[in-house]
Amino acid sequence: MRTEGRAKRLPRAVRERQIMDAAVDVFSRLGFHSASMDEISEVAGISKPMLYAYLGSKEELFATCIRREATRMMEAIATGVEPDQEPDVQLWSGLRAFFGFVGENRASWMVLHRQASSQGGPFAVELMDMRARAVSLVAALLTQSTKAPATKLEAESLAAALVGAGESLADWWLDHPEEPAGVVAARLMNLVWMGFGDLVDGNVWHPPSRR
Amino acid sequence: MRTEGRAKRLPRAVRERQIMDAAVDVFSRLGFHSASMDEISEVAGISKPMLYAYLGSKEELFATCIRREATRMMEAIATGVEPDQEPDVQLWSGLRAFFGFVGENRASWMVLHRQASSQGGPFAVELMDMRARAVSLVAALLTQSTKAPATKLEAESLAAALVGAGESLADWWLDHPEEPAGVVAARLMNLVWMGFGDLVDGNVWHPPSRR
């Protein structure tokens, strides 16, 4: 296995992709600190100086990973959501897109959610930036559709709670992969749209057919 | 400042408490990996070998911190909750106790939520254990009070979502400390009990007076 001498010559862009993929994999498994540049270079099938030549320091590499994965995820959600619809439909499509992305791309999700948020450095900035975009998206959805005089703070905190519920449920889902994405998404939709109060009485929210 | 020579002689139990307090403080600020035993010993006003003599290795120390803080927190919640009440009242009192604990004990919360969950090792076990207890508490509450034939998996995932929402909102709260605990708790209560659907229509849940 360790018999590979020199790696095959490849154009820079291709190598950079390989390295990033390896980095996301290793960071997701080991976390930022425990991950070593040696291991990343090994997984990428390349030697360490290449890593430094192409992607800079360990911190830069990590930040680049976060940026890439965050962008991929936000694009997936943006693509999935349907604007100019009723609030509940918008929320529903957003949730579906989110859980769809997490279902594939488990490693990406680990890096984004677990690792990035626990490092205090410049990473949290990148991450919180994305998270803030998600939160204000939901907050806007809430504000525009509510009739009650909700304050900015109120909408924001509710949105934070909802986003957190999504994150947490995604984590839970990682341990129960037998459930399909749609089911999990629908469950969260029911919780945040109907509330326990209604669920207890047997009133549920129905997604597709009507409309 | 660095002029202290020898520390005053104290009984072991007292020193252990001091060390634990220092450890929670440092771990919460720096995270597990970045925290050094040197700094912990410094903050505790003691030298490194004492640390090893009393609390063992770094990992043992961290695990002990988690266990202590988790226990403190679960006790706080258990004390605050009111059994033999309507489901919504039980949930409400649980939420109040939770946010009350986080309000004081910020450091404890950081260690528990951010640090412990991001380390894959034996720590996650400790933590997930406590989290599982919280989740099944909520799941039981849900199951016993619902009329719909909710599956075990369904109740569990909803509970996970709720717990996650609480955690996330607690994190958000750390950045907006101006809000009192009760307000934040009430907001989450509204979200999970009434749901956005009702909130949008201006129907809110009222906590105390009636009953």
Next chain:
DNA sequence: CAGTAGTCTTACTCGTGAGTAGGTACCAGG
């Protein structure tokens, strides 16, 4: 078939931090 630009490597340096060896001060009870 030079020359040169970009890919790739081996083999180091050097700081940092976990864990320890081998003591010194202080307080019993005899």
Next chain:
DNA sequence: CCTGGTACCTACTCACGAGTAAGACTACTG
């Protein structure tokens, strides 16, 4: 005033991992 025993210290060892120096290999260009 000796004799332990427990709290406490200074000053190390040693591994591991980030980052680098210096050069070798390949391929295209005139």
